Amino acid sequence: MSILCCHRFLLYLPVLPHPLVPQKRTIILTDLPEYATSSFISSIVYGGNLEQIRLDRFGCKAWIRFLDPAACQKFYENSDNGLVYGKENNGKEKIVWVDLGKDVNVIGGNLREQIARGCTRSVKVVPVEEDFTKMALETFAARGRRSVEGLEEGRSSPNNKRTVIFRFTEIEHAVQFHGTLKSDADWEQCNINYVDDP
Incomplete structure (x- = not known):
């Protein structure tokens, strides 16, 4: 971890594994x-x-x-x-x-900041209210012209809570959606995390 001193405050910046050298991706x-x-x-x-x-x-x-x-x-x-x-x-x-x-x-x-924070194209939410239909959730996720790849539903153990993974075609859209959920009082009781691509 590198340290940057600015105005007597120490800022800790993560050292990422990928150099800034452009590479084929x-x-x-x-x-x-x-x-x-x-x-x-x-x-x-x-x-x-x-x-x-x-x-x-x-x-x-x-x-x-x-x-x-x-x-x-x-x-x-x-x-x-x-x-x-x-x-x-x-x-x-x-x-x-x-x-x-x-x-x-x-x-x-x-993108380097998103990688350091563990962001991916997939956002997992637990629990999700039972009365939300899959279509309603997809419509909600697609607001603001976000491109939704699909939804994956399941149940968490041991409490059998409804789990939904929202998958987007771009990491940027997942980051936007993650921020929307985190700032929405209706979703404040939920665990909202990024998960790896399938």
Whole structure:
């Protein structure tokens, strides 16, 4: 941990594991099925938390940006022969092709702070009132043009409280939503935390 002295006050700044050297963090997926959604993409991408999922439905293409350059590189190395996601009726494998983005991606100040705070694209809330429908929760999460990937519902143990994980296509949208919940008196009795990508 580094220490910065300013006006006789000591400010403790976290030392992050990632240097400010721009590195490749983007994966490009091509030959996606026409029905592909950000949830489908999340189901086939693995190995680390993502900053962003951007989907071009018309081009059957997506851009995936990892938070960690090393995780991005490892995913690429493990899947450069493509990702099998099913089979045709004739038994032929259905494959999504994986490429490493050519451009490097700077980890700016805001994102570095979010990484240090443990922010992810997923916000877990416990307990959630039973009378909120899934559609109502999705609509609430999408306010302010936030892009919601989906909701995952469950029960906490041992008290069987309703648990909801809100997943967004961008970490920035999750951070905004987390802040909205934390500042809303209706949600002050809830535990609100970030969780890793599935």
